[in-house]
Amino acid sequence: MLEEIQPQDSDLLISVDNVSKKFCRNLKQSLLYGVQDICTEIIGVSRRSDTLRPQEFWALKDVSFQLRRGEALGLIGANGAGKSTLLRIISGLINPDTGYVKVRGKLAPLIALGAGFNPILTGRENIYANMSILGLSTPEITARFQDVIDFAGIADAIDAPVQTYSSGMAARLGFACAVHIEPDVLLIDEVLAVGDINFRVKCYQKLAQLRQAGTAFILVSHNPHVVLNVCENSLYLAKGKLIKAGETEAVIRQYEEDLSLAGADTALGIMYLPEKPESESLGVDIVSLCFKDEQGNILTAPLCGEPAYLCVECKAYREVEYANLGVLITALSGQNERVLYITSASDNEPLKISPGKVEIQMQMPYVCLLAGVYTAKIYIKEGVCSFDVVESFRFTVKASKITSRSLFYQPRKWQVWNK
Incomplete structure (x- = not known):
């Protein structure tokens, strides 16, 4: 009424x-x-x-x-x-x-x-x-x-x-x-x-x-x-x-x-993917994804403003001289807007991969994503040849600092100079 x-x-x-x-x-x-x-x-x-x-x-x-x-x-x-x-x-x-x-x-x-x-x-x-x-x-x-x-x-x-x-x-x-x-x-x-x-x-x-x-x-x-x-x-x-x-x-x-909570498959902080037989592989396969701290411990949720390494474990069946790892992150709680797109090639960092198990790390001195829920599309390729892609790696960023009313986290220091 x-x-x-x-x-x-x-x-x-x-x-x-x-x-x-x-x-x-x-x-x-x-x-x-x-x-x-x-x-x-x-x-x-x-x-x-x-x-x-x-x-x-x-x-x-x-x-x-x-x-x-x-x-x-x-x-x-x-x-x-x-x-x-x-x-x-x-x-x-x-x-x-x-x-x-x-x-x-x-x-x-x-x-x-x-x-x-x-x-x-x-x-x-x-x-x-x-x-x-x-x-x-x-x-x-x-x-x-x-x-x-x-x-x-x-x-x-x-x-x-x-x-x-x-x-x-x-x-x-x-x-x-x-x-x-x-x-x-x-x-x-x-x-x-x-x-x-x-x-x-x-x-x-x-x-x-x-x-x-x-x-x-x-x-x-x-x-x-x-x-x-x-x-x-x-x-x-x-x-x-x-x-x-x-x-x-x-x-x-x-x-x-x-x-x-809907991402229960990554509740432990690591996402495992089924390994393919060599006959079905295109040369390099992504087998797990996670975040780690500087000591190598798995992070269930990276902290905004703190260091974190995005770790992509791969199984390679041949040597790759100029591998390119791409990471495209979107915000799950918004309107699926693209937040971040990074590739090793755009950073002029060609990645050399040898046969066997390897771990590629994107080392971030600071996590600049705000607290929230995100999903990442992660791929690995060489030139125009695509080896493997993970369409959705869901993860949560938690707050360690006050970041409200901001669109991103800016790492900073404060100092007073006496003149």
Whole structure:
């Protein structure tokens, strides 16, 4: 149920109290339940909203939190965790089955940019229709109209039907409409990835201005660096349940630790690969992968800012004069963005391999990866001849130093010179 907040706490904008929402996995059964629920409401009979019927599941279960003026709250979790469902309940698009949501002030949902546009109407007509739905009067829209067009950067197409716009143009117009109503609360669901880099920079600058004016945010993003740099506090959802709430760094660390549990095959810090018979080998095979410290001990998880050696054990059936080892690392907890790509050839370090078992080490004086979960693609070849490749070596980097709100770890020393 959506209610207005009473005026006792002037800074409280959103209060979510034990909210739950269930859905049905079967379409026909879902339609039947919908008809049954409408009938029970018409005849005034209370329905059992707190129990699951056959083929139903909880998309959200007993979630509670509060949002105050000027705060930025992150929502973190895997796909299907309930993040978008929660935003849709807060925005009033769907009702919770149990619990209450109380909202004060003007709310702008950036859940699906441009989704409310009429494709037949022009951009100009859609600005007036969209912003009026978001609570502005016609004179107020007229006063801000030029600012919306300038922000979206679509002046040349403003009198063309929206159905002729590209998806990026429609997204830019939707964002411009939402932020120029000057809302009290912005609900942002993975929409800051739209547009080119210049438009994204403009979006972040506008959000910073709104926040200084007192606008509060709820931000959903799969990129942990975005959440770290925007939100002081976050919620971690998993399968509809609130797992952890609090400081963003601690919440993200819990989320990434849970992700790393899926890599149970490397829980001991070493990944073994089956050895091939010589008849199936291309000359050199990777047989194990791990990290070691400077004394040769296996590290179950390298530490950010500390030395570590990536060790690739190979079995060679012939001599290779100019082997090239490549390591491509991506962040598992983000959007699979490439973090690091290193090859021995690009470092002008040709590797000579003799027949038998050998261990190739990439020795890192400092691990500059932030705490998190990563996967590495590792290959070995000579020239254009590829010997072997491991598509996914999953590993976890843990924190030994404070690295929050950074994109990488910078090794450093401090000194004062007296002059």
